[in-house]
Amino acid sequence: MSNVAMPADIYSGNLINNRYQIQKVLGYGGFRRTYLALDNHRFGDSCVLIEFVGWGTVEDTDQKSRELFEREAKVLHHINHPQIPKFLACFTENERLFIVQEYIDGKTYSELLQERLSQQNQAFSEAEVIQWLMDLLPVFDYLHEQKIIHRDVSLDNLILPNDQSKPVLSDFGLVQEEEFQIWSLGTVLGKIGYTPPEQLRIGNSYPSSDLYALGVCAIVLLSGKMPSLLMDRSLEWQWRSYVNISDCLASILDKMLVEKPTQRYQSAKEILVDIQQSSLPKETEVSEPLKKVEINIDQVQREQEVAEVTESDEFKIVEQQVLKLSEATENNSELQFEAQTSQPSTFSGETKIVEQTESVVVAGELVQDVTQQANLALPVIKNSTQIQQVTAYLIHVQTDRQIELPQNLSAIRIGRADNGKSLDVDVSVLPNSEVVSRTHAVIHVEAGSFYIEDEGSTNGTYVDKMRLLLGNKYRLKSGDYICLGQEELVKFLFKTF
Incomplete structure (x- = not known):
């Protein structure tokens, strides 16, 4: 049997299928080569061209490439999820096989982690990783419900788009449709460190195999260390000493990383339930994040601050409420408001001005200045009807x-x-x-x-x-x-x- 070399790269500027203009090579992997291209039939929109190539012998390279091409095209065609790149087309040209896919403009989580470590000298926080899991687990639940197993989950295949807040799962080159029906590539399935034992040893994959790899991604984000550094010589996970997180999240990740597939979580839903029922720190709470602001002002600036507070819409609303309360009390009549509800009020307003170098806590857009100098104290409304000022x-x-x-x-x-x-x-x-x-x-x-x-x-x-x-x-x-x-x-x- 004679060997055959991989086909040469397609140069920038070349036009494929009389439609797709190659911009650059994005990457290589397995039997695939990926290009960034412009679609001349869609006003120059960016897209990704995946070319299926092979190496080895003349007898088997074409067959392997075509099988991969047909399998991935079939799977991608049936996937419809906002966090998975859309399948656009597939075609052949000059005996070269191509899939066209939506281009996701963003950074991989591997790149984001390296940026964090180099710029801030810290990895991802527990709250960030919890939210990240909450965003990704529904994606895997969707795939597994469709009987699709990704088999190549890693930080390189998870992208944060520049214009979105949720991660996108890409690279379905090793995708599997049915359990136990694995087509061997003759190479390692997946990425070293992320790939579960059953996939490496005997080529079998299950939904829990993807969840294992997702668990590895999570501990890498938390620790900032590659998977090989989080194992001991016996290949047992020893990641807990590198992170400072709650026991609850640690237990969830430990169960995702169990060696035996049957002892792991069997579905993404199970993990979601455990996260939602736990008291884990959340990235987004009821109120907006608090910011601490240091204010150091002179007398003129202080007077300007007072004027800004008293002229604000929030202050005027409170002032109107107090005026109506006062008038109603003097007339010994019932309190009348423009909009009433049946619940007791929880409103309480008090406004003061800040002394020099005093810290002020700012929540969201509303600044509440606290001062000892100008006592613009407003009475507290108690046991009154709740006011819905805004329609x-x-x-x-x-x-x-x-x-x-x-x-x-x-x-x-x-x-x-x-x-x-x-x-x-x-x-x-x-x-x-x-x-x-x-x-x-x-x-x-x-x-x-x-x-x-x-x-x-x-x-x-x-x-x-x-x-x-x-x-x-x-x-x-x-x-x-x-x-x-x-x-x-x-x-x-x-x-x-």
């Missing part, structure tokens, strides 16, 4: 239909009504409502602010593409997008006025 509504993106939220409720239930059960916002009349749970989410009205909480829905509740953790409330801002389900089939724009 809010939802705009259904797909139909542009406007739904005004009720003003007399402190908890507004959103879902799909059936069996005679009524809801405050019923989406059953909207397109694609079948993805919505009976009671999908609740919007809480608290002291004039709006918070949304998932009610244990099947498909999740998302705010600006961020999935809400079960039991956590997220403070809504005008302009936020709310999706009932991850596919954005039922999407609303939250607005206030």
